[in-house]
Amino acid sequence: MGIFDFFKSKQKTVRPEFFDIVCPFCFEKYSPDKAVFRAAHYKEDDEEFQLQEDENLNAYRAKFDLGPLPDMEAVIYPERIPDEYKKYVDGVLVEVVDRYGIASKKRLCPSCHNELPLTAGKVPGNIISIIGASQVGKSVYMTSLIHTLQNFTANNFNAACLPVSVEVSRRFRELYEDPIYDRGELLTSTRKTAKQEPLMFQFKFKDESKDPVTLVFFDVAGEGMVERDYLDIFAAHIKNSSGMMFLVDPLQMRTIRNKISIRREDAPGDFTSKYDEPREVIISLFENFIGNQEKGKTDIPTAVVLTKSDTLKVLCGDDYIKENSNIFYNAAHKGTFDLTEFENINGEVKRFIDKVDRAFTDAMEVHFTNTAYFAVSALGSDPVDQKIQGTVSPVRVDEPFLWLLYRLKVIEGSRAK
Incomplete structure (x- = not known):
């Protein structure tokens, strides 16, 4: 049994209750496992990990007559990451490791792609x-x-x-x-x-x-x-x-x-x-x-x-x-x-x-x-x-x-x- 398997087996019995997240920017409501992540790096020779426009974030900014942001690191979707490369704290997914072995900790709202506060999902x-x-x-x-x-x-x-x-x-x-x-x-x-x-x-x-x-x-x-x-x-x-x-x-x-x-x-x-x-x-x-x-x-x-x-x-x-x-x-x-x-x-x-x-x-x-x-x-x-x-x-x-x-x-x- 690997360390991630041990961690997950413990969660089945003692996993604390998590709380639905209401995004403090766009106010969409969802469970913590729906959050996405901002990659901590980029790769010019990898189309998936290249710097790119974040259409969701720019659409949010456009509502307030703000201009688009420059290209940024890719968005990582946790459902594409194997379970053994996910880390949970207080029952909430807080980190994923991409295929390059680099951890991403910056959680984003799945709707507007603004960064969520560290406590989102862990406390009311x-x-x-x-x-x-x-x-x-x-x-x-x-x-x-x-x-x-x-x-x-x-x-x-x-x-x-x-x-x-x-x-x-x-x-x-x-x-x-x-x-x-x-x-x-x-x-x-x-x-x-x-x-x-x-x-x-x-x-x-x-x-x-x-x-x-x-x-x-x-x-x-x-x-x-x-x-x-x-x-x-x-x-x-x-x-x-x-x-x-x-x-x-x-x-x-x-x-x-x-x-x-x-x-x-x-x-x-x-x-x-x-x-x-x-x-x-x-x-x-x-x-x-x-x-x-x-x-x-x-x-x-x-x-x-x-x-x-x-x-x-x-x-x-x-x-x-x-x-x-x-x-x-x-x-x-x-x-x-x-x-x-x-x-x-x-x-x-x-x-x-x-x-x-x-x-x-x-x-x-x-x-x-x-x-x-x-x-x-x-x-x-x-x-x-x-x-x-x-x-x-x-x-x-x-x-x-x-x-x-x-x-x-x-x-x-x-x-x-």
């Missing part, structure tokens, strides 16, 4: 989608959330939140974190024509008996959320999400927009019809994927997140909101998800939105079966002239995320004694 991969119309502050919220998870929340749950690669770490720091936290600058809006590179992190517990969770944050351009052609590209991403954060700007709601515009005499005419109504995003989602689900509903856990909650302070004293509202105060969840705190904020935000945009909550109830309501401030104050005033002080930004982990049974919930 949960895509957390951040959706919402233009102007709601999705990129700023995502930045504040990841920063908070890394520096505070993970420690509260005896865990660590780490990027899956040095490249992801660098991109997050340079494009998102440094502008906000070091330079006090707001981020520019995500462009529809920009390549939507996902930001992948792993929420890993120090208790090794708990599976780590791979988190894929996908920053969809807001104006595309109400355009059918754009959403056609991302329907698979939303459909295969484990959870969604549906961001809603109070200024999208006409009642609140008019109230704040009157109160804020320092910024007359600043709030205009450029804001898409939240329910228009729901209609667009229905056209692209919810309408094809059973009974026209989706059971994906969806956190409705009222952003820029600090702007609501000007409404205190009206019937809409009280000065001592939970919305304006942070809540720390430590070790477990505080269900009492959650029920308070969920009820308060739901009642608030019911008052100012009942058509939106009615639409949510018609098409979503698993929802909760939250209010967050990614910065803690309202920027002036695209500049952040003072220290960035997020309020409740991690609460919607923790609720999603609770609904996904990654963390437990409890009530204060």
